[in-house]
Amino acid sequence: MKRLFVSFLVCMMMLSGCTVEEKEPPKTLRLTTTTSVNDSGLLEYLRPYILEETNINLEIVSLGSGAALEAGKRGDADALLAHSPAAEKTFVEEGYGVKRSTFMYNFFVIVGPSGDPAQIMNLSAAEAFKKIESAKSQFISRGDNSGTHSKEKAIWKLTGLDAEAVSTDTSFYVSAGSGMGATLTMASEKQAYTLTDLATFLSMKSKLSVNVIVSESPDLRNDYSIIVINPDKVSNVNVETARAFEAWMLSERALKLIAEYGKDTYGETLFFTE
């Protein structure tokens, strides 16, 4: 019985040796991203190029921004891909991340009912928010401390209004505490305004009855960064692979691929690179 088992093992080793001999097995990278990045499909689009050119196999976990950073702190991820600059800065300053590299951006948009009851067309985001508040038009907030929610809070700060008072004014402000998809559905159902990333909106557009009202205002810019987790502060993270992934993502080749993404599906670019 024992001899049989050993010969079986030898056979298996020979078999497996034959297939992998030509190439090293791919290295695994645990990448945690925010939900909106994952929903845009960008990483699935890049995945075969990454495997081909760097021999890295991505294991993607998509979480809300808060939970994504928390996963980084616990060592549940080797690298993060996020879009909440303020929280990321604190994260790196506290020593959890080696550094933070901003490599692409796009624009948030304000969507709302086609009638535009608060008359915010062609305004800047801050002015638009001010008018929504004074008109008491329904506004749906993610309310989940996600990157999009952080952006929304930053815009409220720009308006000069008391952000705390606004977020507790239930006469027009609805804090959904949900993901982008659920929040957009709610905005469509309630015919309300909301702040969204363009990629998620475009992917759901056919099912929604709200339109883009404000876009490409400078204060709607949305920066995406890669953070490599610091192995000195967090144990059991694979820093080499994370650095290799970061280097590839910042390369000319990757930036060109990113800039092309979405043109054939949505007819417009979803992410811009510098």
Place this chain on the structure above:
Amino acid sequence: MKEIFDIILTSLQVSLSSTMIAAVFAVPFGLYLGLSTKKTALRLRPVFSSLAGLPPVLAGITVFLLLSNAGPLGSLRLLYSKPAIVTAQVLIVFPLIVASVYPLVLPIKAVFLETCFGLNIPKKKQIRYLFSELRYGLLAAVLLGFGRAMAEVGAVMMVGGNIRYKTRVMTTAIVLETNQGNYSTALTLGIALLLISFSINWLVHGLFKEVSHDPLY
């Protein structure tokens, strides 16, 4: 802290209403289903048993599609409100209570029916007799329903929308806090949920013990 308290109150408010509404119809219906010898009743029993085990999100999507703007009841503007949550929970709890009530009748059914036939007791009065006779079993069934309503997440998220100060309940708040990485707040809410569930069951258990003082019971 006040917000957590409000969330707990909202949870209790919607779950109690939905359980009560469901129980008022499900208990007599379950008793009738257990007692009836009609063919339709025999066929309905397995239907309710399977409905009790269906994923609650099915109830959620049904209510969502009904109440959504494009749905048949869209004009009521009830989506993302407490009544919407109550409706979904009633759909979840009703079959659960029916499915746990009718088996209570089966062991005594044959003798009970012959006795009632012999004494000329009308159907309505039979159900009233069963109601007082099986009240602890019925109470347990209703509590089971209440527990399920309190614990429900998916359907409540869909039709309630987890709106702060309005439709946020304990379970959806736990999901939200977990997604944000606030595990300690999520855990606090979880423990509160557990404590509420425990105290309600202890209370009912205490009530039960007080009444059943028979040595043979």
Place this chain on the structure above:
Amino acid sequence: MIHCTDLSILINNKQLLSTESLTFEGGMIHIIQGENGCGKSSLFRSMIGWMPFSSGHCQILGTWIYQPQQFHLFAPKVADNFVNIELAHQMLISLKAESILSQSVKSLSGGERQKVALIRTLCEEADVYLLDEPTSYMDESSRLLAYYLMKEHLLDRGKTVLMINHEVITQPFDSGRLYLFKDSKLNVVHTW
């Protein structure tokens, strides 16, 4: 009064009863005896329509009350079984069992359960009473008290009473018939 003609009861292809004509008059007791499984209970069930006859028909004149051999007592309290508590209490006194009125049903013995069931039946007003072994678990003296109660409440008021019973009794009933159920026939063996 009950009048039956050409009765036939078949269960699982076994002939339980086949009789030409039967009449049970009021004002006297009809006691039916027979071996276990000979079809006594089935006869009662068929008479009241709980179970169909294979053929023939049976007519009960007036209203009826039937107490099955295996009966259900409404729980949790003994008192839950009585609509007229006052009358039930008096009957319990005459059976020397008034203390069980406040007890719970689950704590009763077999004989006590039969007392409750019998009184519940006697409290109901009807023209015909069908009782299937109502006293089988009672002790000797309770049984006699129960017979007195039946005589006083039913027979003295002209009711028709049919009782399945294994004990051969004539006392305390003034008049009655004793039937023997054998070989699917119901024969009168004694009249007094």
